[in-house]
Amino acid sequence: MKTKISATRPMKMPVQARSILTNEAIFEATIQVLLNLGASGLTTTKVADRAGVSVGTLYQYFPNKQALLSALLKRHLEYVVACVEQACVSARGRSTDIMAASVVDAFIDAKFERPEFSRVLYSVAAELGGQSIVAAMMQRTQLALCDLLASHHDSRFGDLKVVSFVMATSVVGPVQALLTAEVSLNMQDAIRLQLRKMIVAYLQSVSSQAAMGQA
Amino acid sequence: MKTKISATRPMKMPVQARSILTNEAIFEATIQVLLNLGASGLTTTKVADRAGVSVGTLYQYFPNKQALLSALLKRHLEYVVACVEQACVSARGRSTDIMAASVVDAFIDAKFERPEFSRVLYSVAAELGGQSIVAAMMQRTQLALCDLLASHHDSRFGDLKVVSFVMATSVVGPVQALLTAEVSLNMQDAIRLQLRKMIVAYLQSVSSQAAMGQA
DNA sequence: ACCTGAACACCGTTCAAGT
């Protein structure tokens, strides 16, 4: 239990713990700066100041500004995708209505947990580093949707790759518009219901009975 | 036909003509730099060089870099919206199938006329100045869609504001994914057909007979 | 070993000096 390690790292745990702590402080600082000044006002120096470290230290944790923002975007999108994946699991084997509502609601709810944060991340997502992260997350979402659709007892939905692509991508536009356009709460709810309707209608229009053959 | 105007602008037309020409040269240079180096590699100096003017001159035409990019984005989106508006006019009074196909095709075709350009503009659209332009263009699109839907002889589609919002926004995600994810041509066509299907299915699911009452 | 922040290169923007 002594602290007599000389030239190596003091102890294994503390070093990692401090490292994780600093990492988290930098993330949190980035979020704050992003919310206060927007993506265009974000500066590595401002982030470092807010996190209580020097710029040099920030660059030990992230190779450059884009990597920092990409990591933040990735963390956010991984959370959102995880929510959608969970909804997919929960709705396995249920009706198309429930499938559609679960997925739509999970996505909207995840994005609206911190609307301003979701909103400001769109500019990060549109940059080079962001686009590949978005693509990867979209891929994961489509996989989860394929699983979900395949679990339906009575129906086949045609080419699941295509159907899940359309399902996944068609909800992002409306939600982005909702987040950036500041529409009324009534309108928000109305649109959520309409989105469910749209996905249900789509699924039913591409579905065929699984029992015998298909139309 | 003489050129004897002393201290004022040489002639009215030539000045405007030269002005318009330079303006266009700057736009064209911006597009080229954007295509070659991406939004993150674009520099006002590079644009000015490519346009054959000095930075100072560029700043006489545009107050700052963001205004330049916003103007370019606006011009692009105005063209795209014009295409969609025209499709809406052409499909007035037709079946829901034709309405959906016209609008979806017009949007996809307009965006795919210069795919790389459309693609690189997403990062411009996500920035502060871009978001309000996108919102305004979305507004115009929704108006055109309301007109289109109202022209249907046999059906009412409920709250047109909401339905047109969902229609307009739900196609942007798939098309953006198509443009950024480099999917195969087969897949592209398949998705175009599916998008039509989705919009048709949605319109039919929210429609009711106009003749007597509604369900 | 790890942190610091002055220093460097580069970019957006301006404006005194040209024509």
Next chain:
DNA sequence: ACCTGAACACCGTTCAAGT
């Protein structure tokens, strides 16, 4: 009148010098 480009302020990134 209009254009030019050196100059300025600021930002991303590095690295010699500290502890």
